[in-house]
Amino acid sequence: MSRLQAEHLYKVFGRRPEDAVRQLQGGADRTELRADGTTAAVIDASIEVDEGQIFVVMGLSGSGKSTLLRMLNGLLEPTAGTVRFDGQDLTSLSGKELRRVRSEKISMVFQHFALFPHRSVLENAAYGLEVQGVPRAERERRATEALALTGLEGWEKSWPDELSGGMQQRVGLARALATDADLLLMDESFSALDPLIRRDMQDQLLELQKTLKKTIVFITHDLNEAMRLGDKxxxxxxxxxxxxGSAEDILVRPANDYVASFIQDVDRTKVLTAGAVMDEVGTVLGSTTDKGTKLGTAAEFRAAAPATVGVDTPLAELFVPCSTSTVPVAVTDAQGELVGAVPVAKLLAVLGEPGRPEPAAEAAAPATAAKGKVIAGA
Structure with a gap:
């Protein structure tokens, strides 16, 4: 079920922003507007985020992703368009109403920690609850629980400057979790961290999400981070x-040349799964192997296949079995039912050059993408 919807959002900085929106709607690009001293930061952006989903917005610096995020919680007012959370139009709220929604329903985790140096770790984690007016004993209890969730049990009385960068970011995450907000907005939250600490924080977020099932919008310029974290x-x-789309959609069916060039250096063996690239099982049933064995039934095919794998099996594990037989690898679902096959030619094609851009309608609903998923450890 969808919890957050942004529809046709525009954000224009400069003179006569409403006129600029009309020009953009009429086909003008932002280069033309810049000549008039107007900057179009976000143009006709629409997203839909389901409950319990990690929705990643990815792009290079200046692409508009952080501006988009700030419109989702009202830190920036859209020039045009609407934002709805749980059916409530946030763009129509008064300042007081919007502050209440941000205080109770939406939490934000910043890139640079944003901790108060004169407050202890516990006080920092409890700050959002303090703003809500929660009694001290209750907010300290909830902040302590949030710190334990993020691996900081025992550090409650420490000061921020006594913590490493990764630990400081955990405090920021704990502060967001302590309020029990329905929506987490994370703006480049791990980008200031060293690579190993960054990966550890990604692990932490994925592990927490298994239990908490928060609705999260995560901003990043790092493609591998997006592929690792994003449900969409x-x-x-x-x-x-x-x-x-899903990571599989984007890797296998890039919408245009820009996306294809953006993803060309991704190690697909760590991202794509057998279920994401498999052919339907009907493509092999009824065929004959090079040794004359007929594959008329699912049982005959599974007996001849060099291996049987689940839909979530990473492609890296298919190379050996594919190299030992001309028969495709069999793919089964969670119930053990045969659902597809991965022939060696398909495996090599997917791992070769990025796919050709496809029309948006085709890219939006691939026949097989829903059957696989991203491997969390990619």
Missing amino acids: IAVMRDGRIVQT
């Missing part, structure tokens, strides 16, 4: 969302 990913360029 939106790719932005020059203020526009140019493709939205």
Whole structure:
């Protein structure tokens, strides 16, 4: 079920922003507007985030992703468009009403920690609850629980400058979790961390999400981070969302040449799964192997296949079995039912050059993408 919807959002800075929106709607690009001293940061952006989903917005610096995030909780007022959370139009709220929603329902985790140096770790984690007016004993109890969730049990009385960068970011995450907000907005939250600490924080977020099942919008410029964390990913360029889909959709069916070039260095063996690239099982049933064995039934095919794997098996594990037989690898679902096959030619094709851009309608609903998923450890 969808919890957050942004529809046709525009954010224009400069003179006569409403006129600029009309020009953009009429086909103008932001280069033309810049000549008049107007900057179009976000152009006609629409997203839909389901309950319990990590929705990643990915793009290079200046693509508009952070501006989009700030419109989702009202830190920036859209020039045009609407934002709805649990059916409530946030763009129509008064300042007081919007502050209440931000205090109770939406938490934000910043890139640079944003901790108060004169407050202890516990006081920092409890700050959002203090703003809500929660009694001290209750907010300290909830903050202590949140710190334990993020691996900081025993550090409650420490000061921020006594913590490493990764630990400080955990305090920021604990502060967001302590309020029990329905929506977490994370703006480049791990990008200031060293690579190993960054990966540890990604692990932490994925582990917490298994239990808490928060609705999360995560902003990043790092493609590998997006592929690792995102249940759904939106790719932005020059203020526009140019493709939205799962990691499999984007890797196998890039919407245009820009997306194809953006993803060309991704190690697909660590991201794609057998279920994401498999052919339907009907393509092999009824065929004959090079040794004359007929594969008329599912049982005959599974007996001849060099291996049987689940839909979540990473492609890296298919190379050996594919190299030992001309028969495709069999793919089964969680119930052990045969659902597809991965022939060696398909495996090599997927791991070769990035796929050709496809029309958006085709890219939005691939026949097989729903059967696989991203491997969390990619």
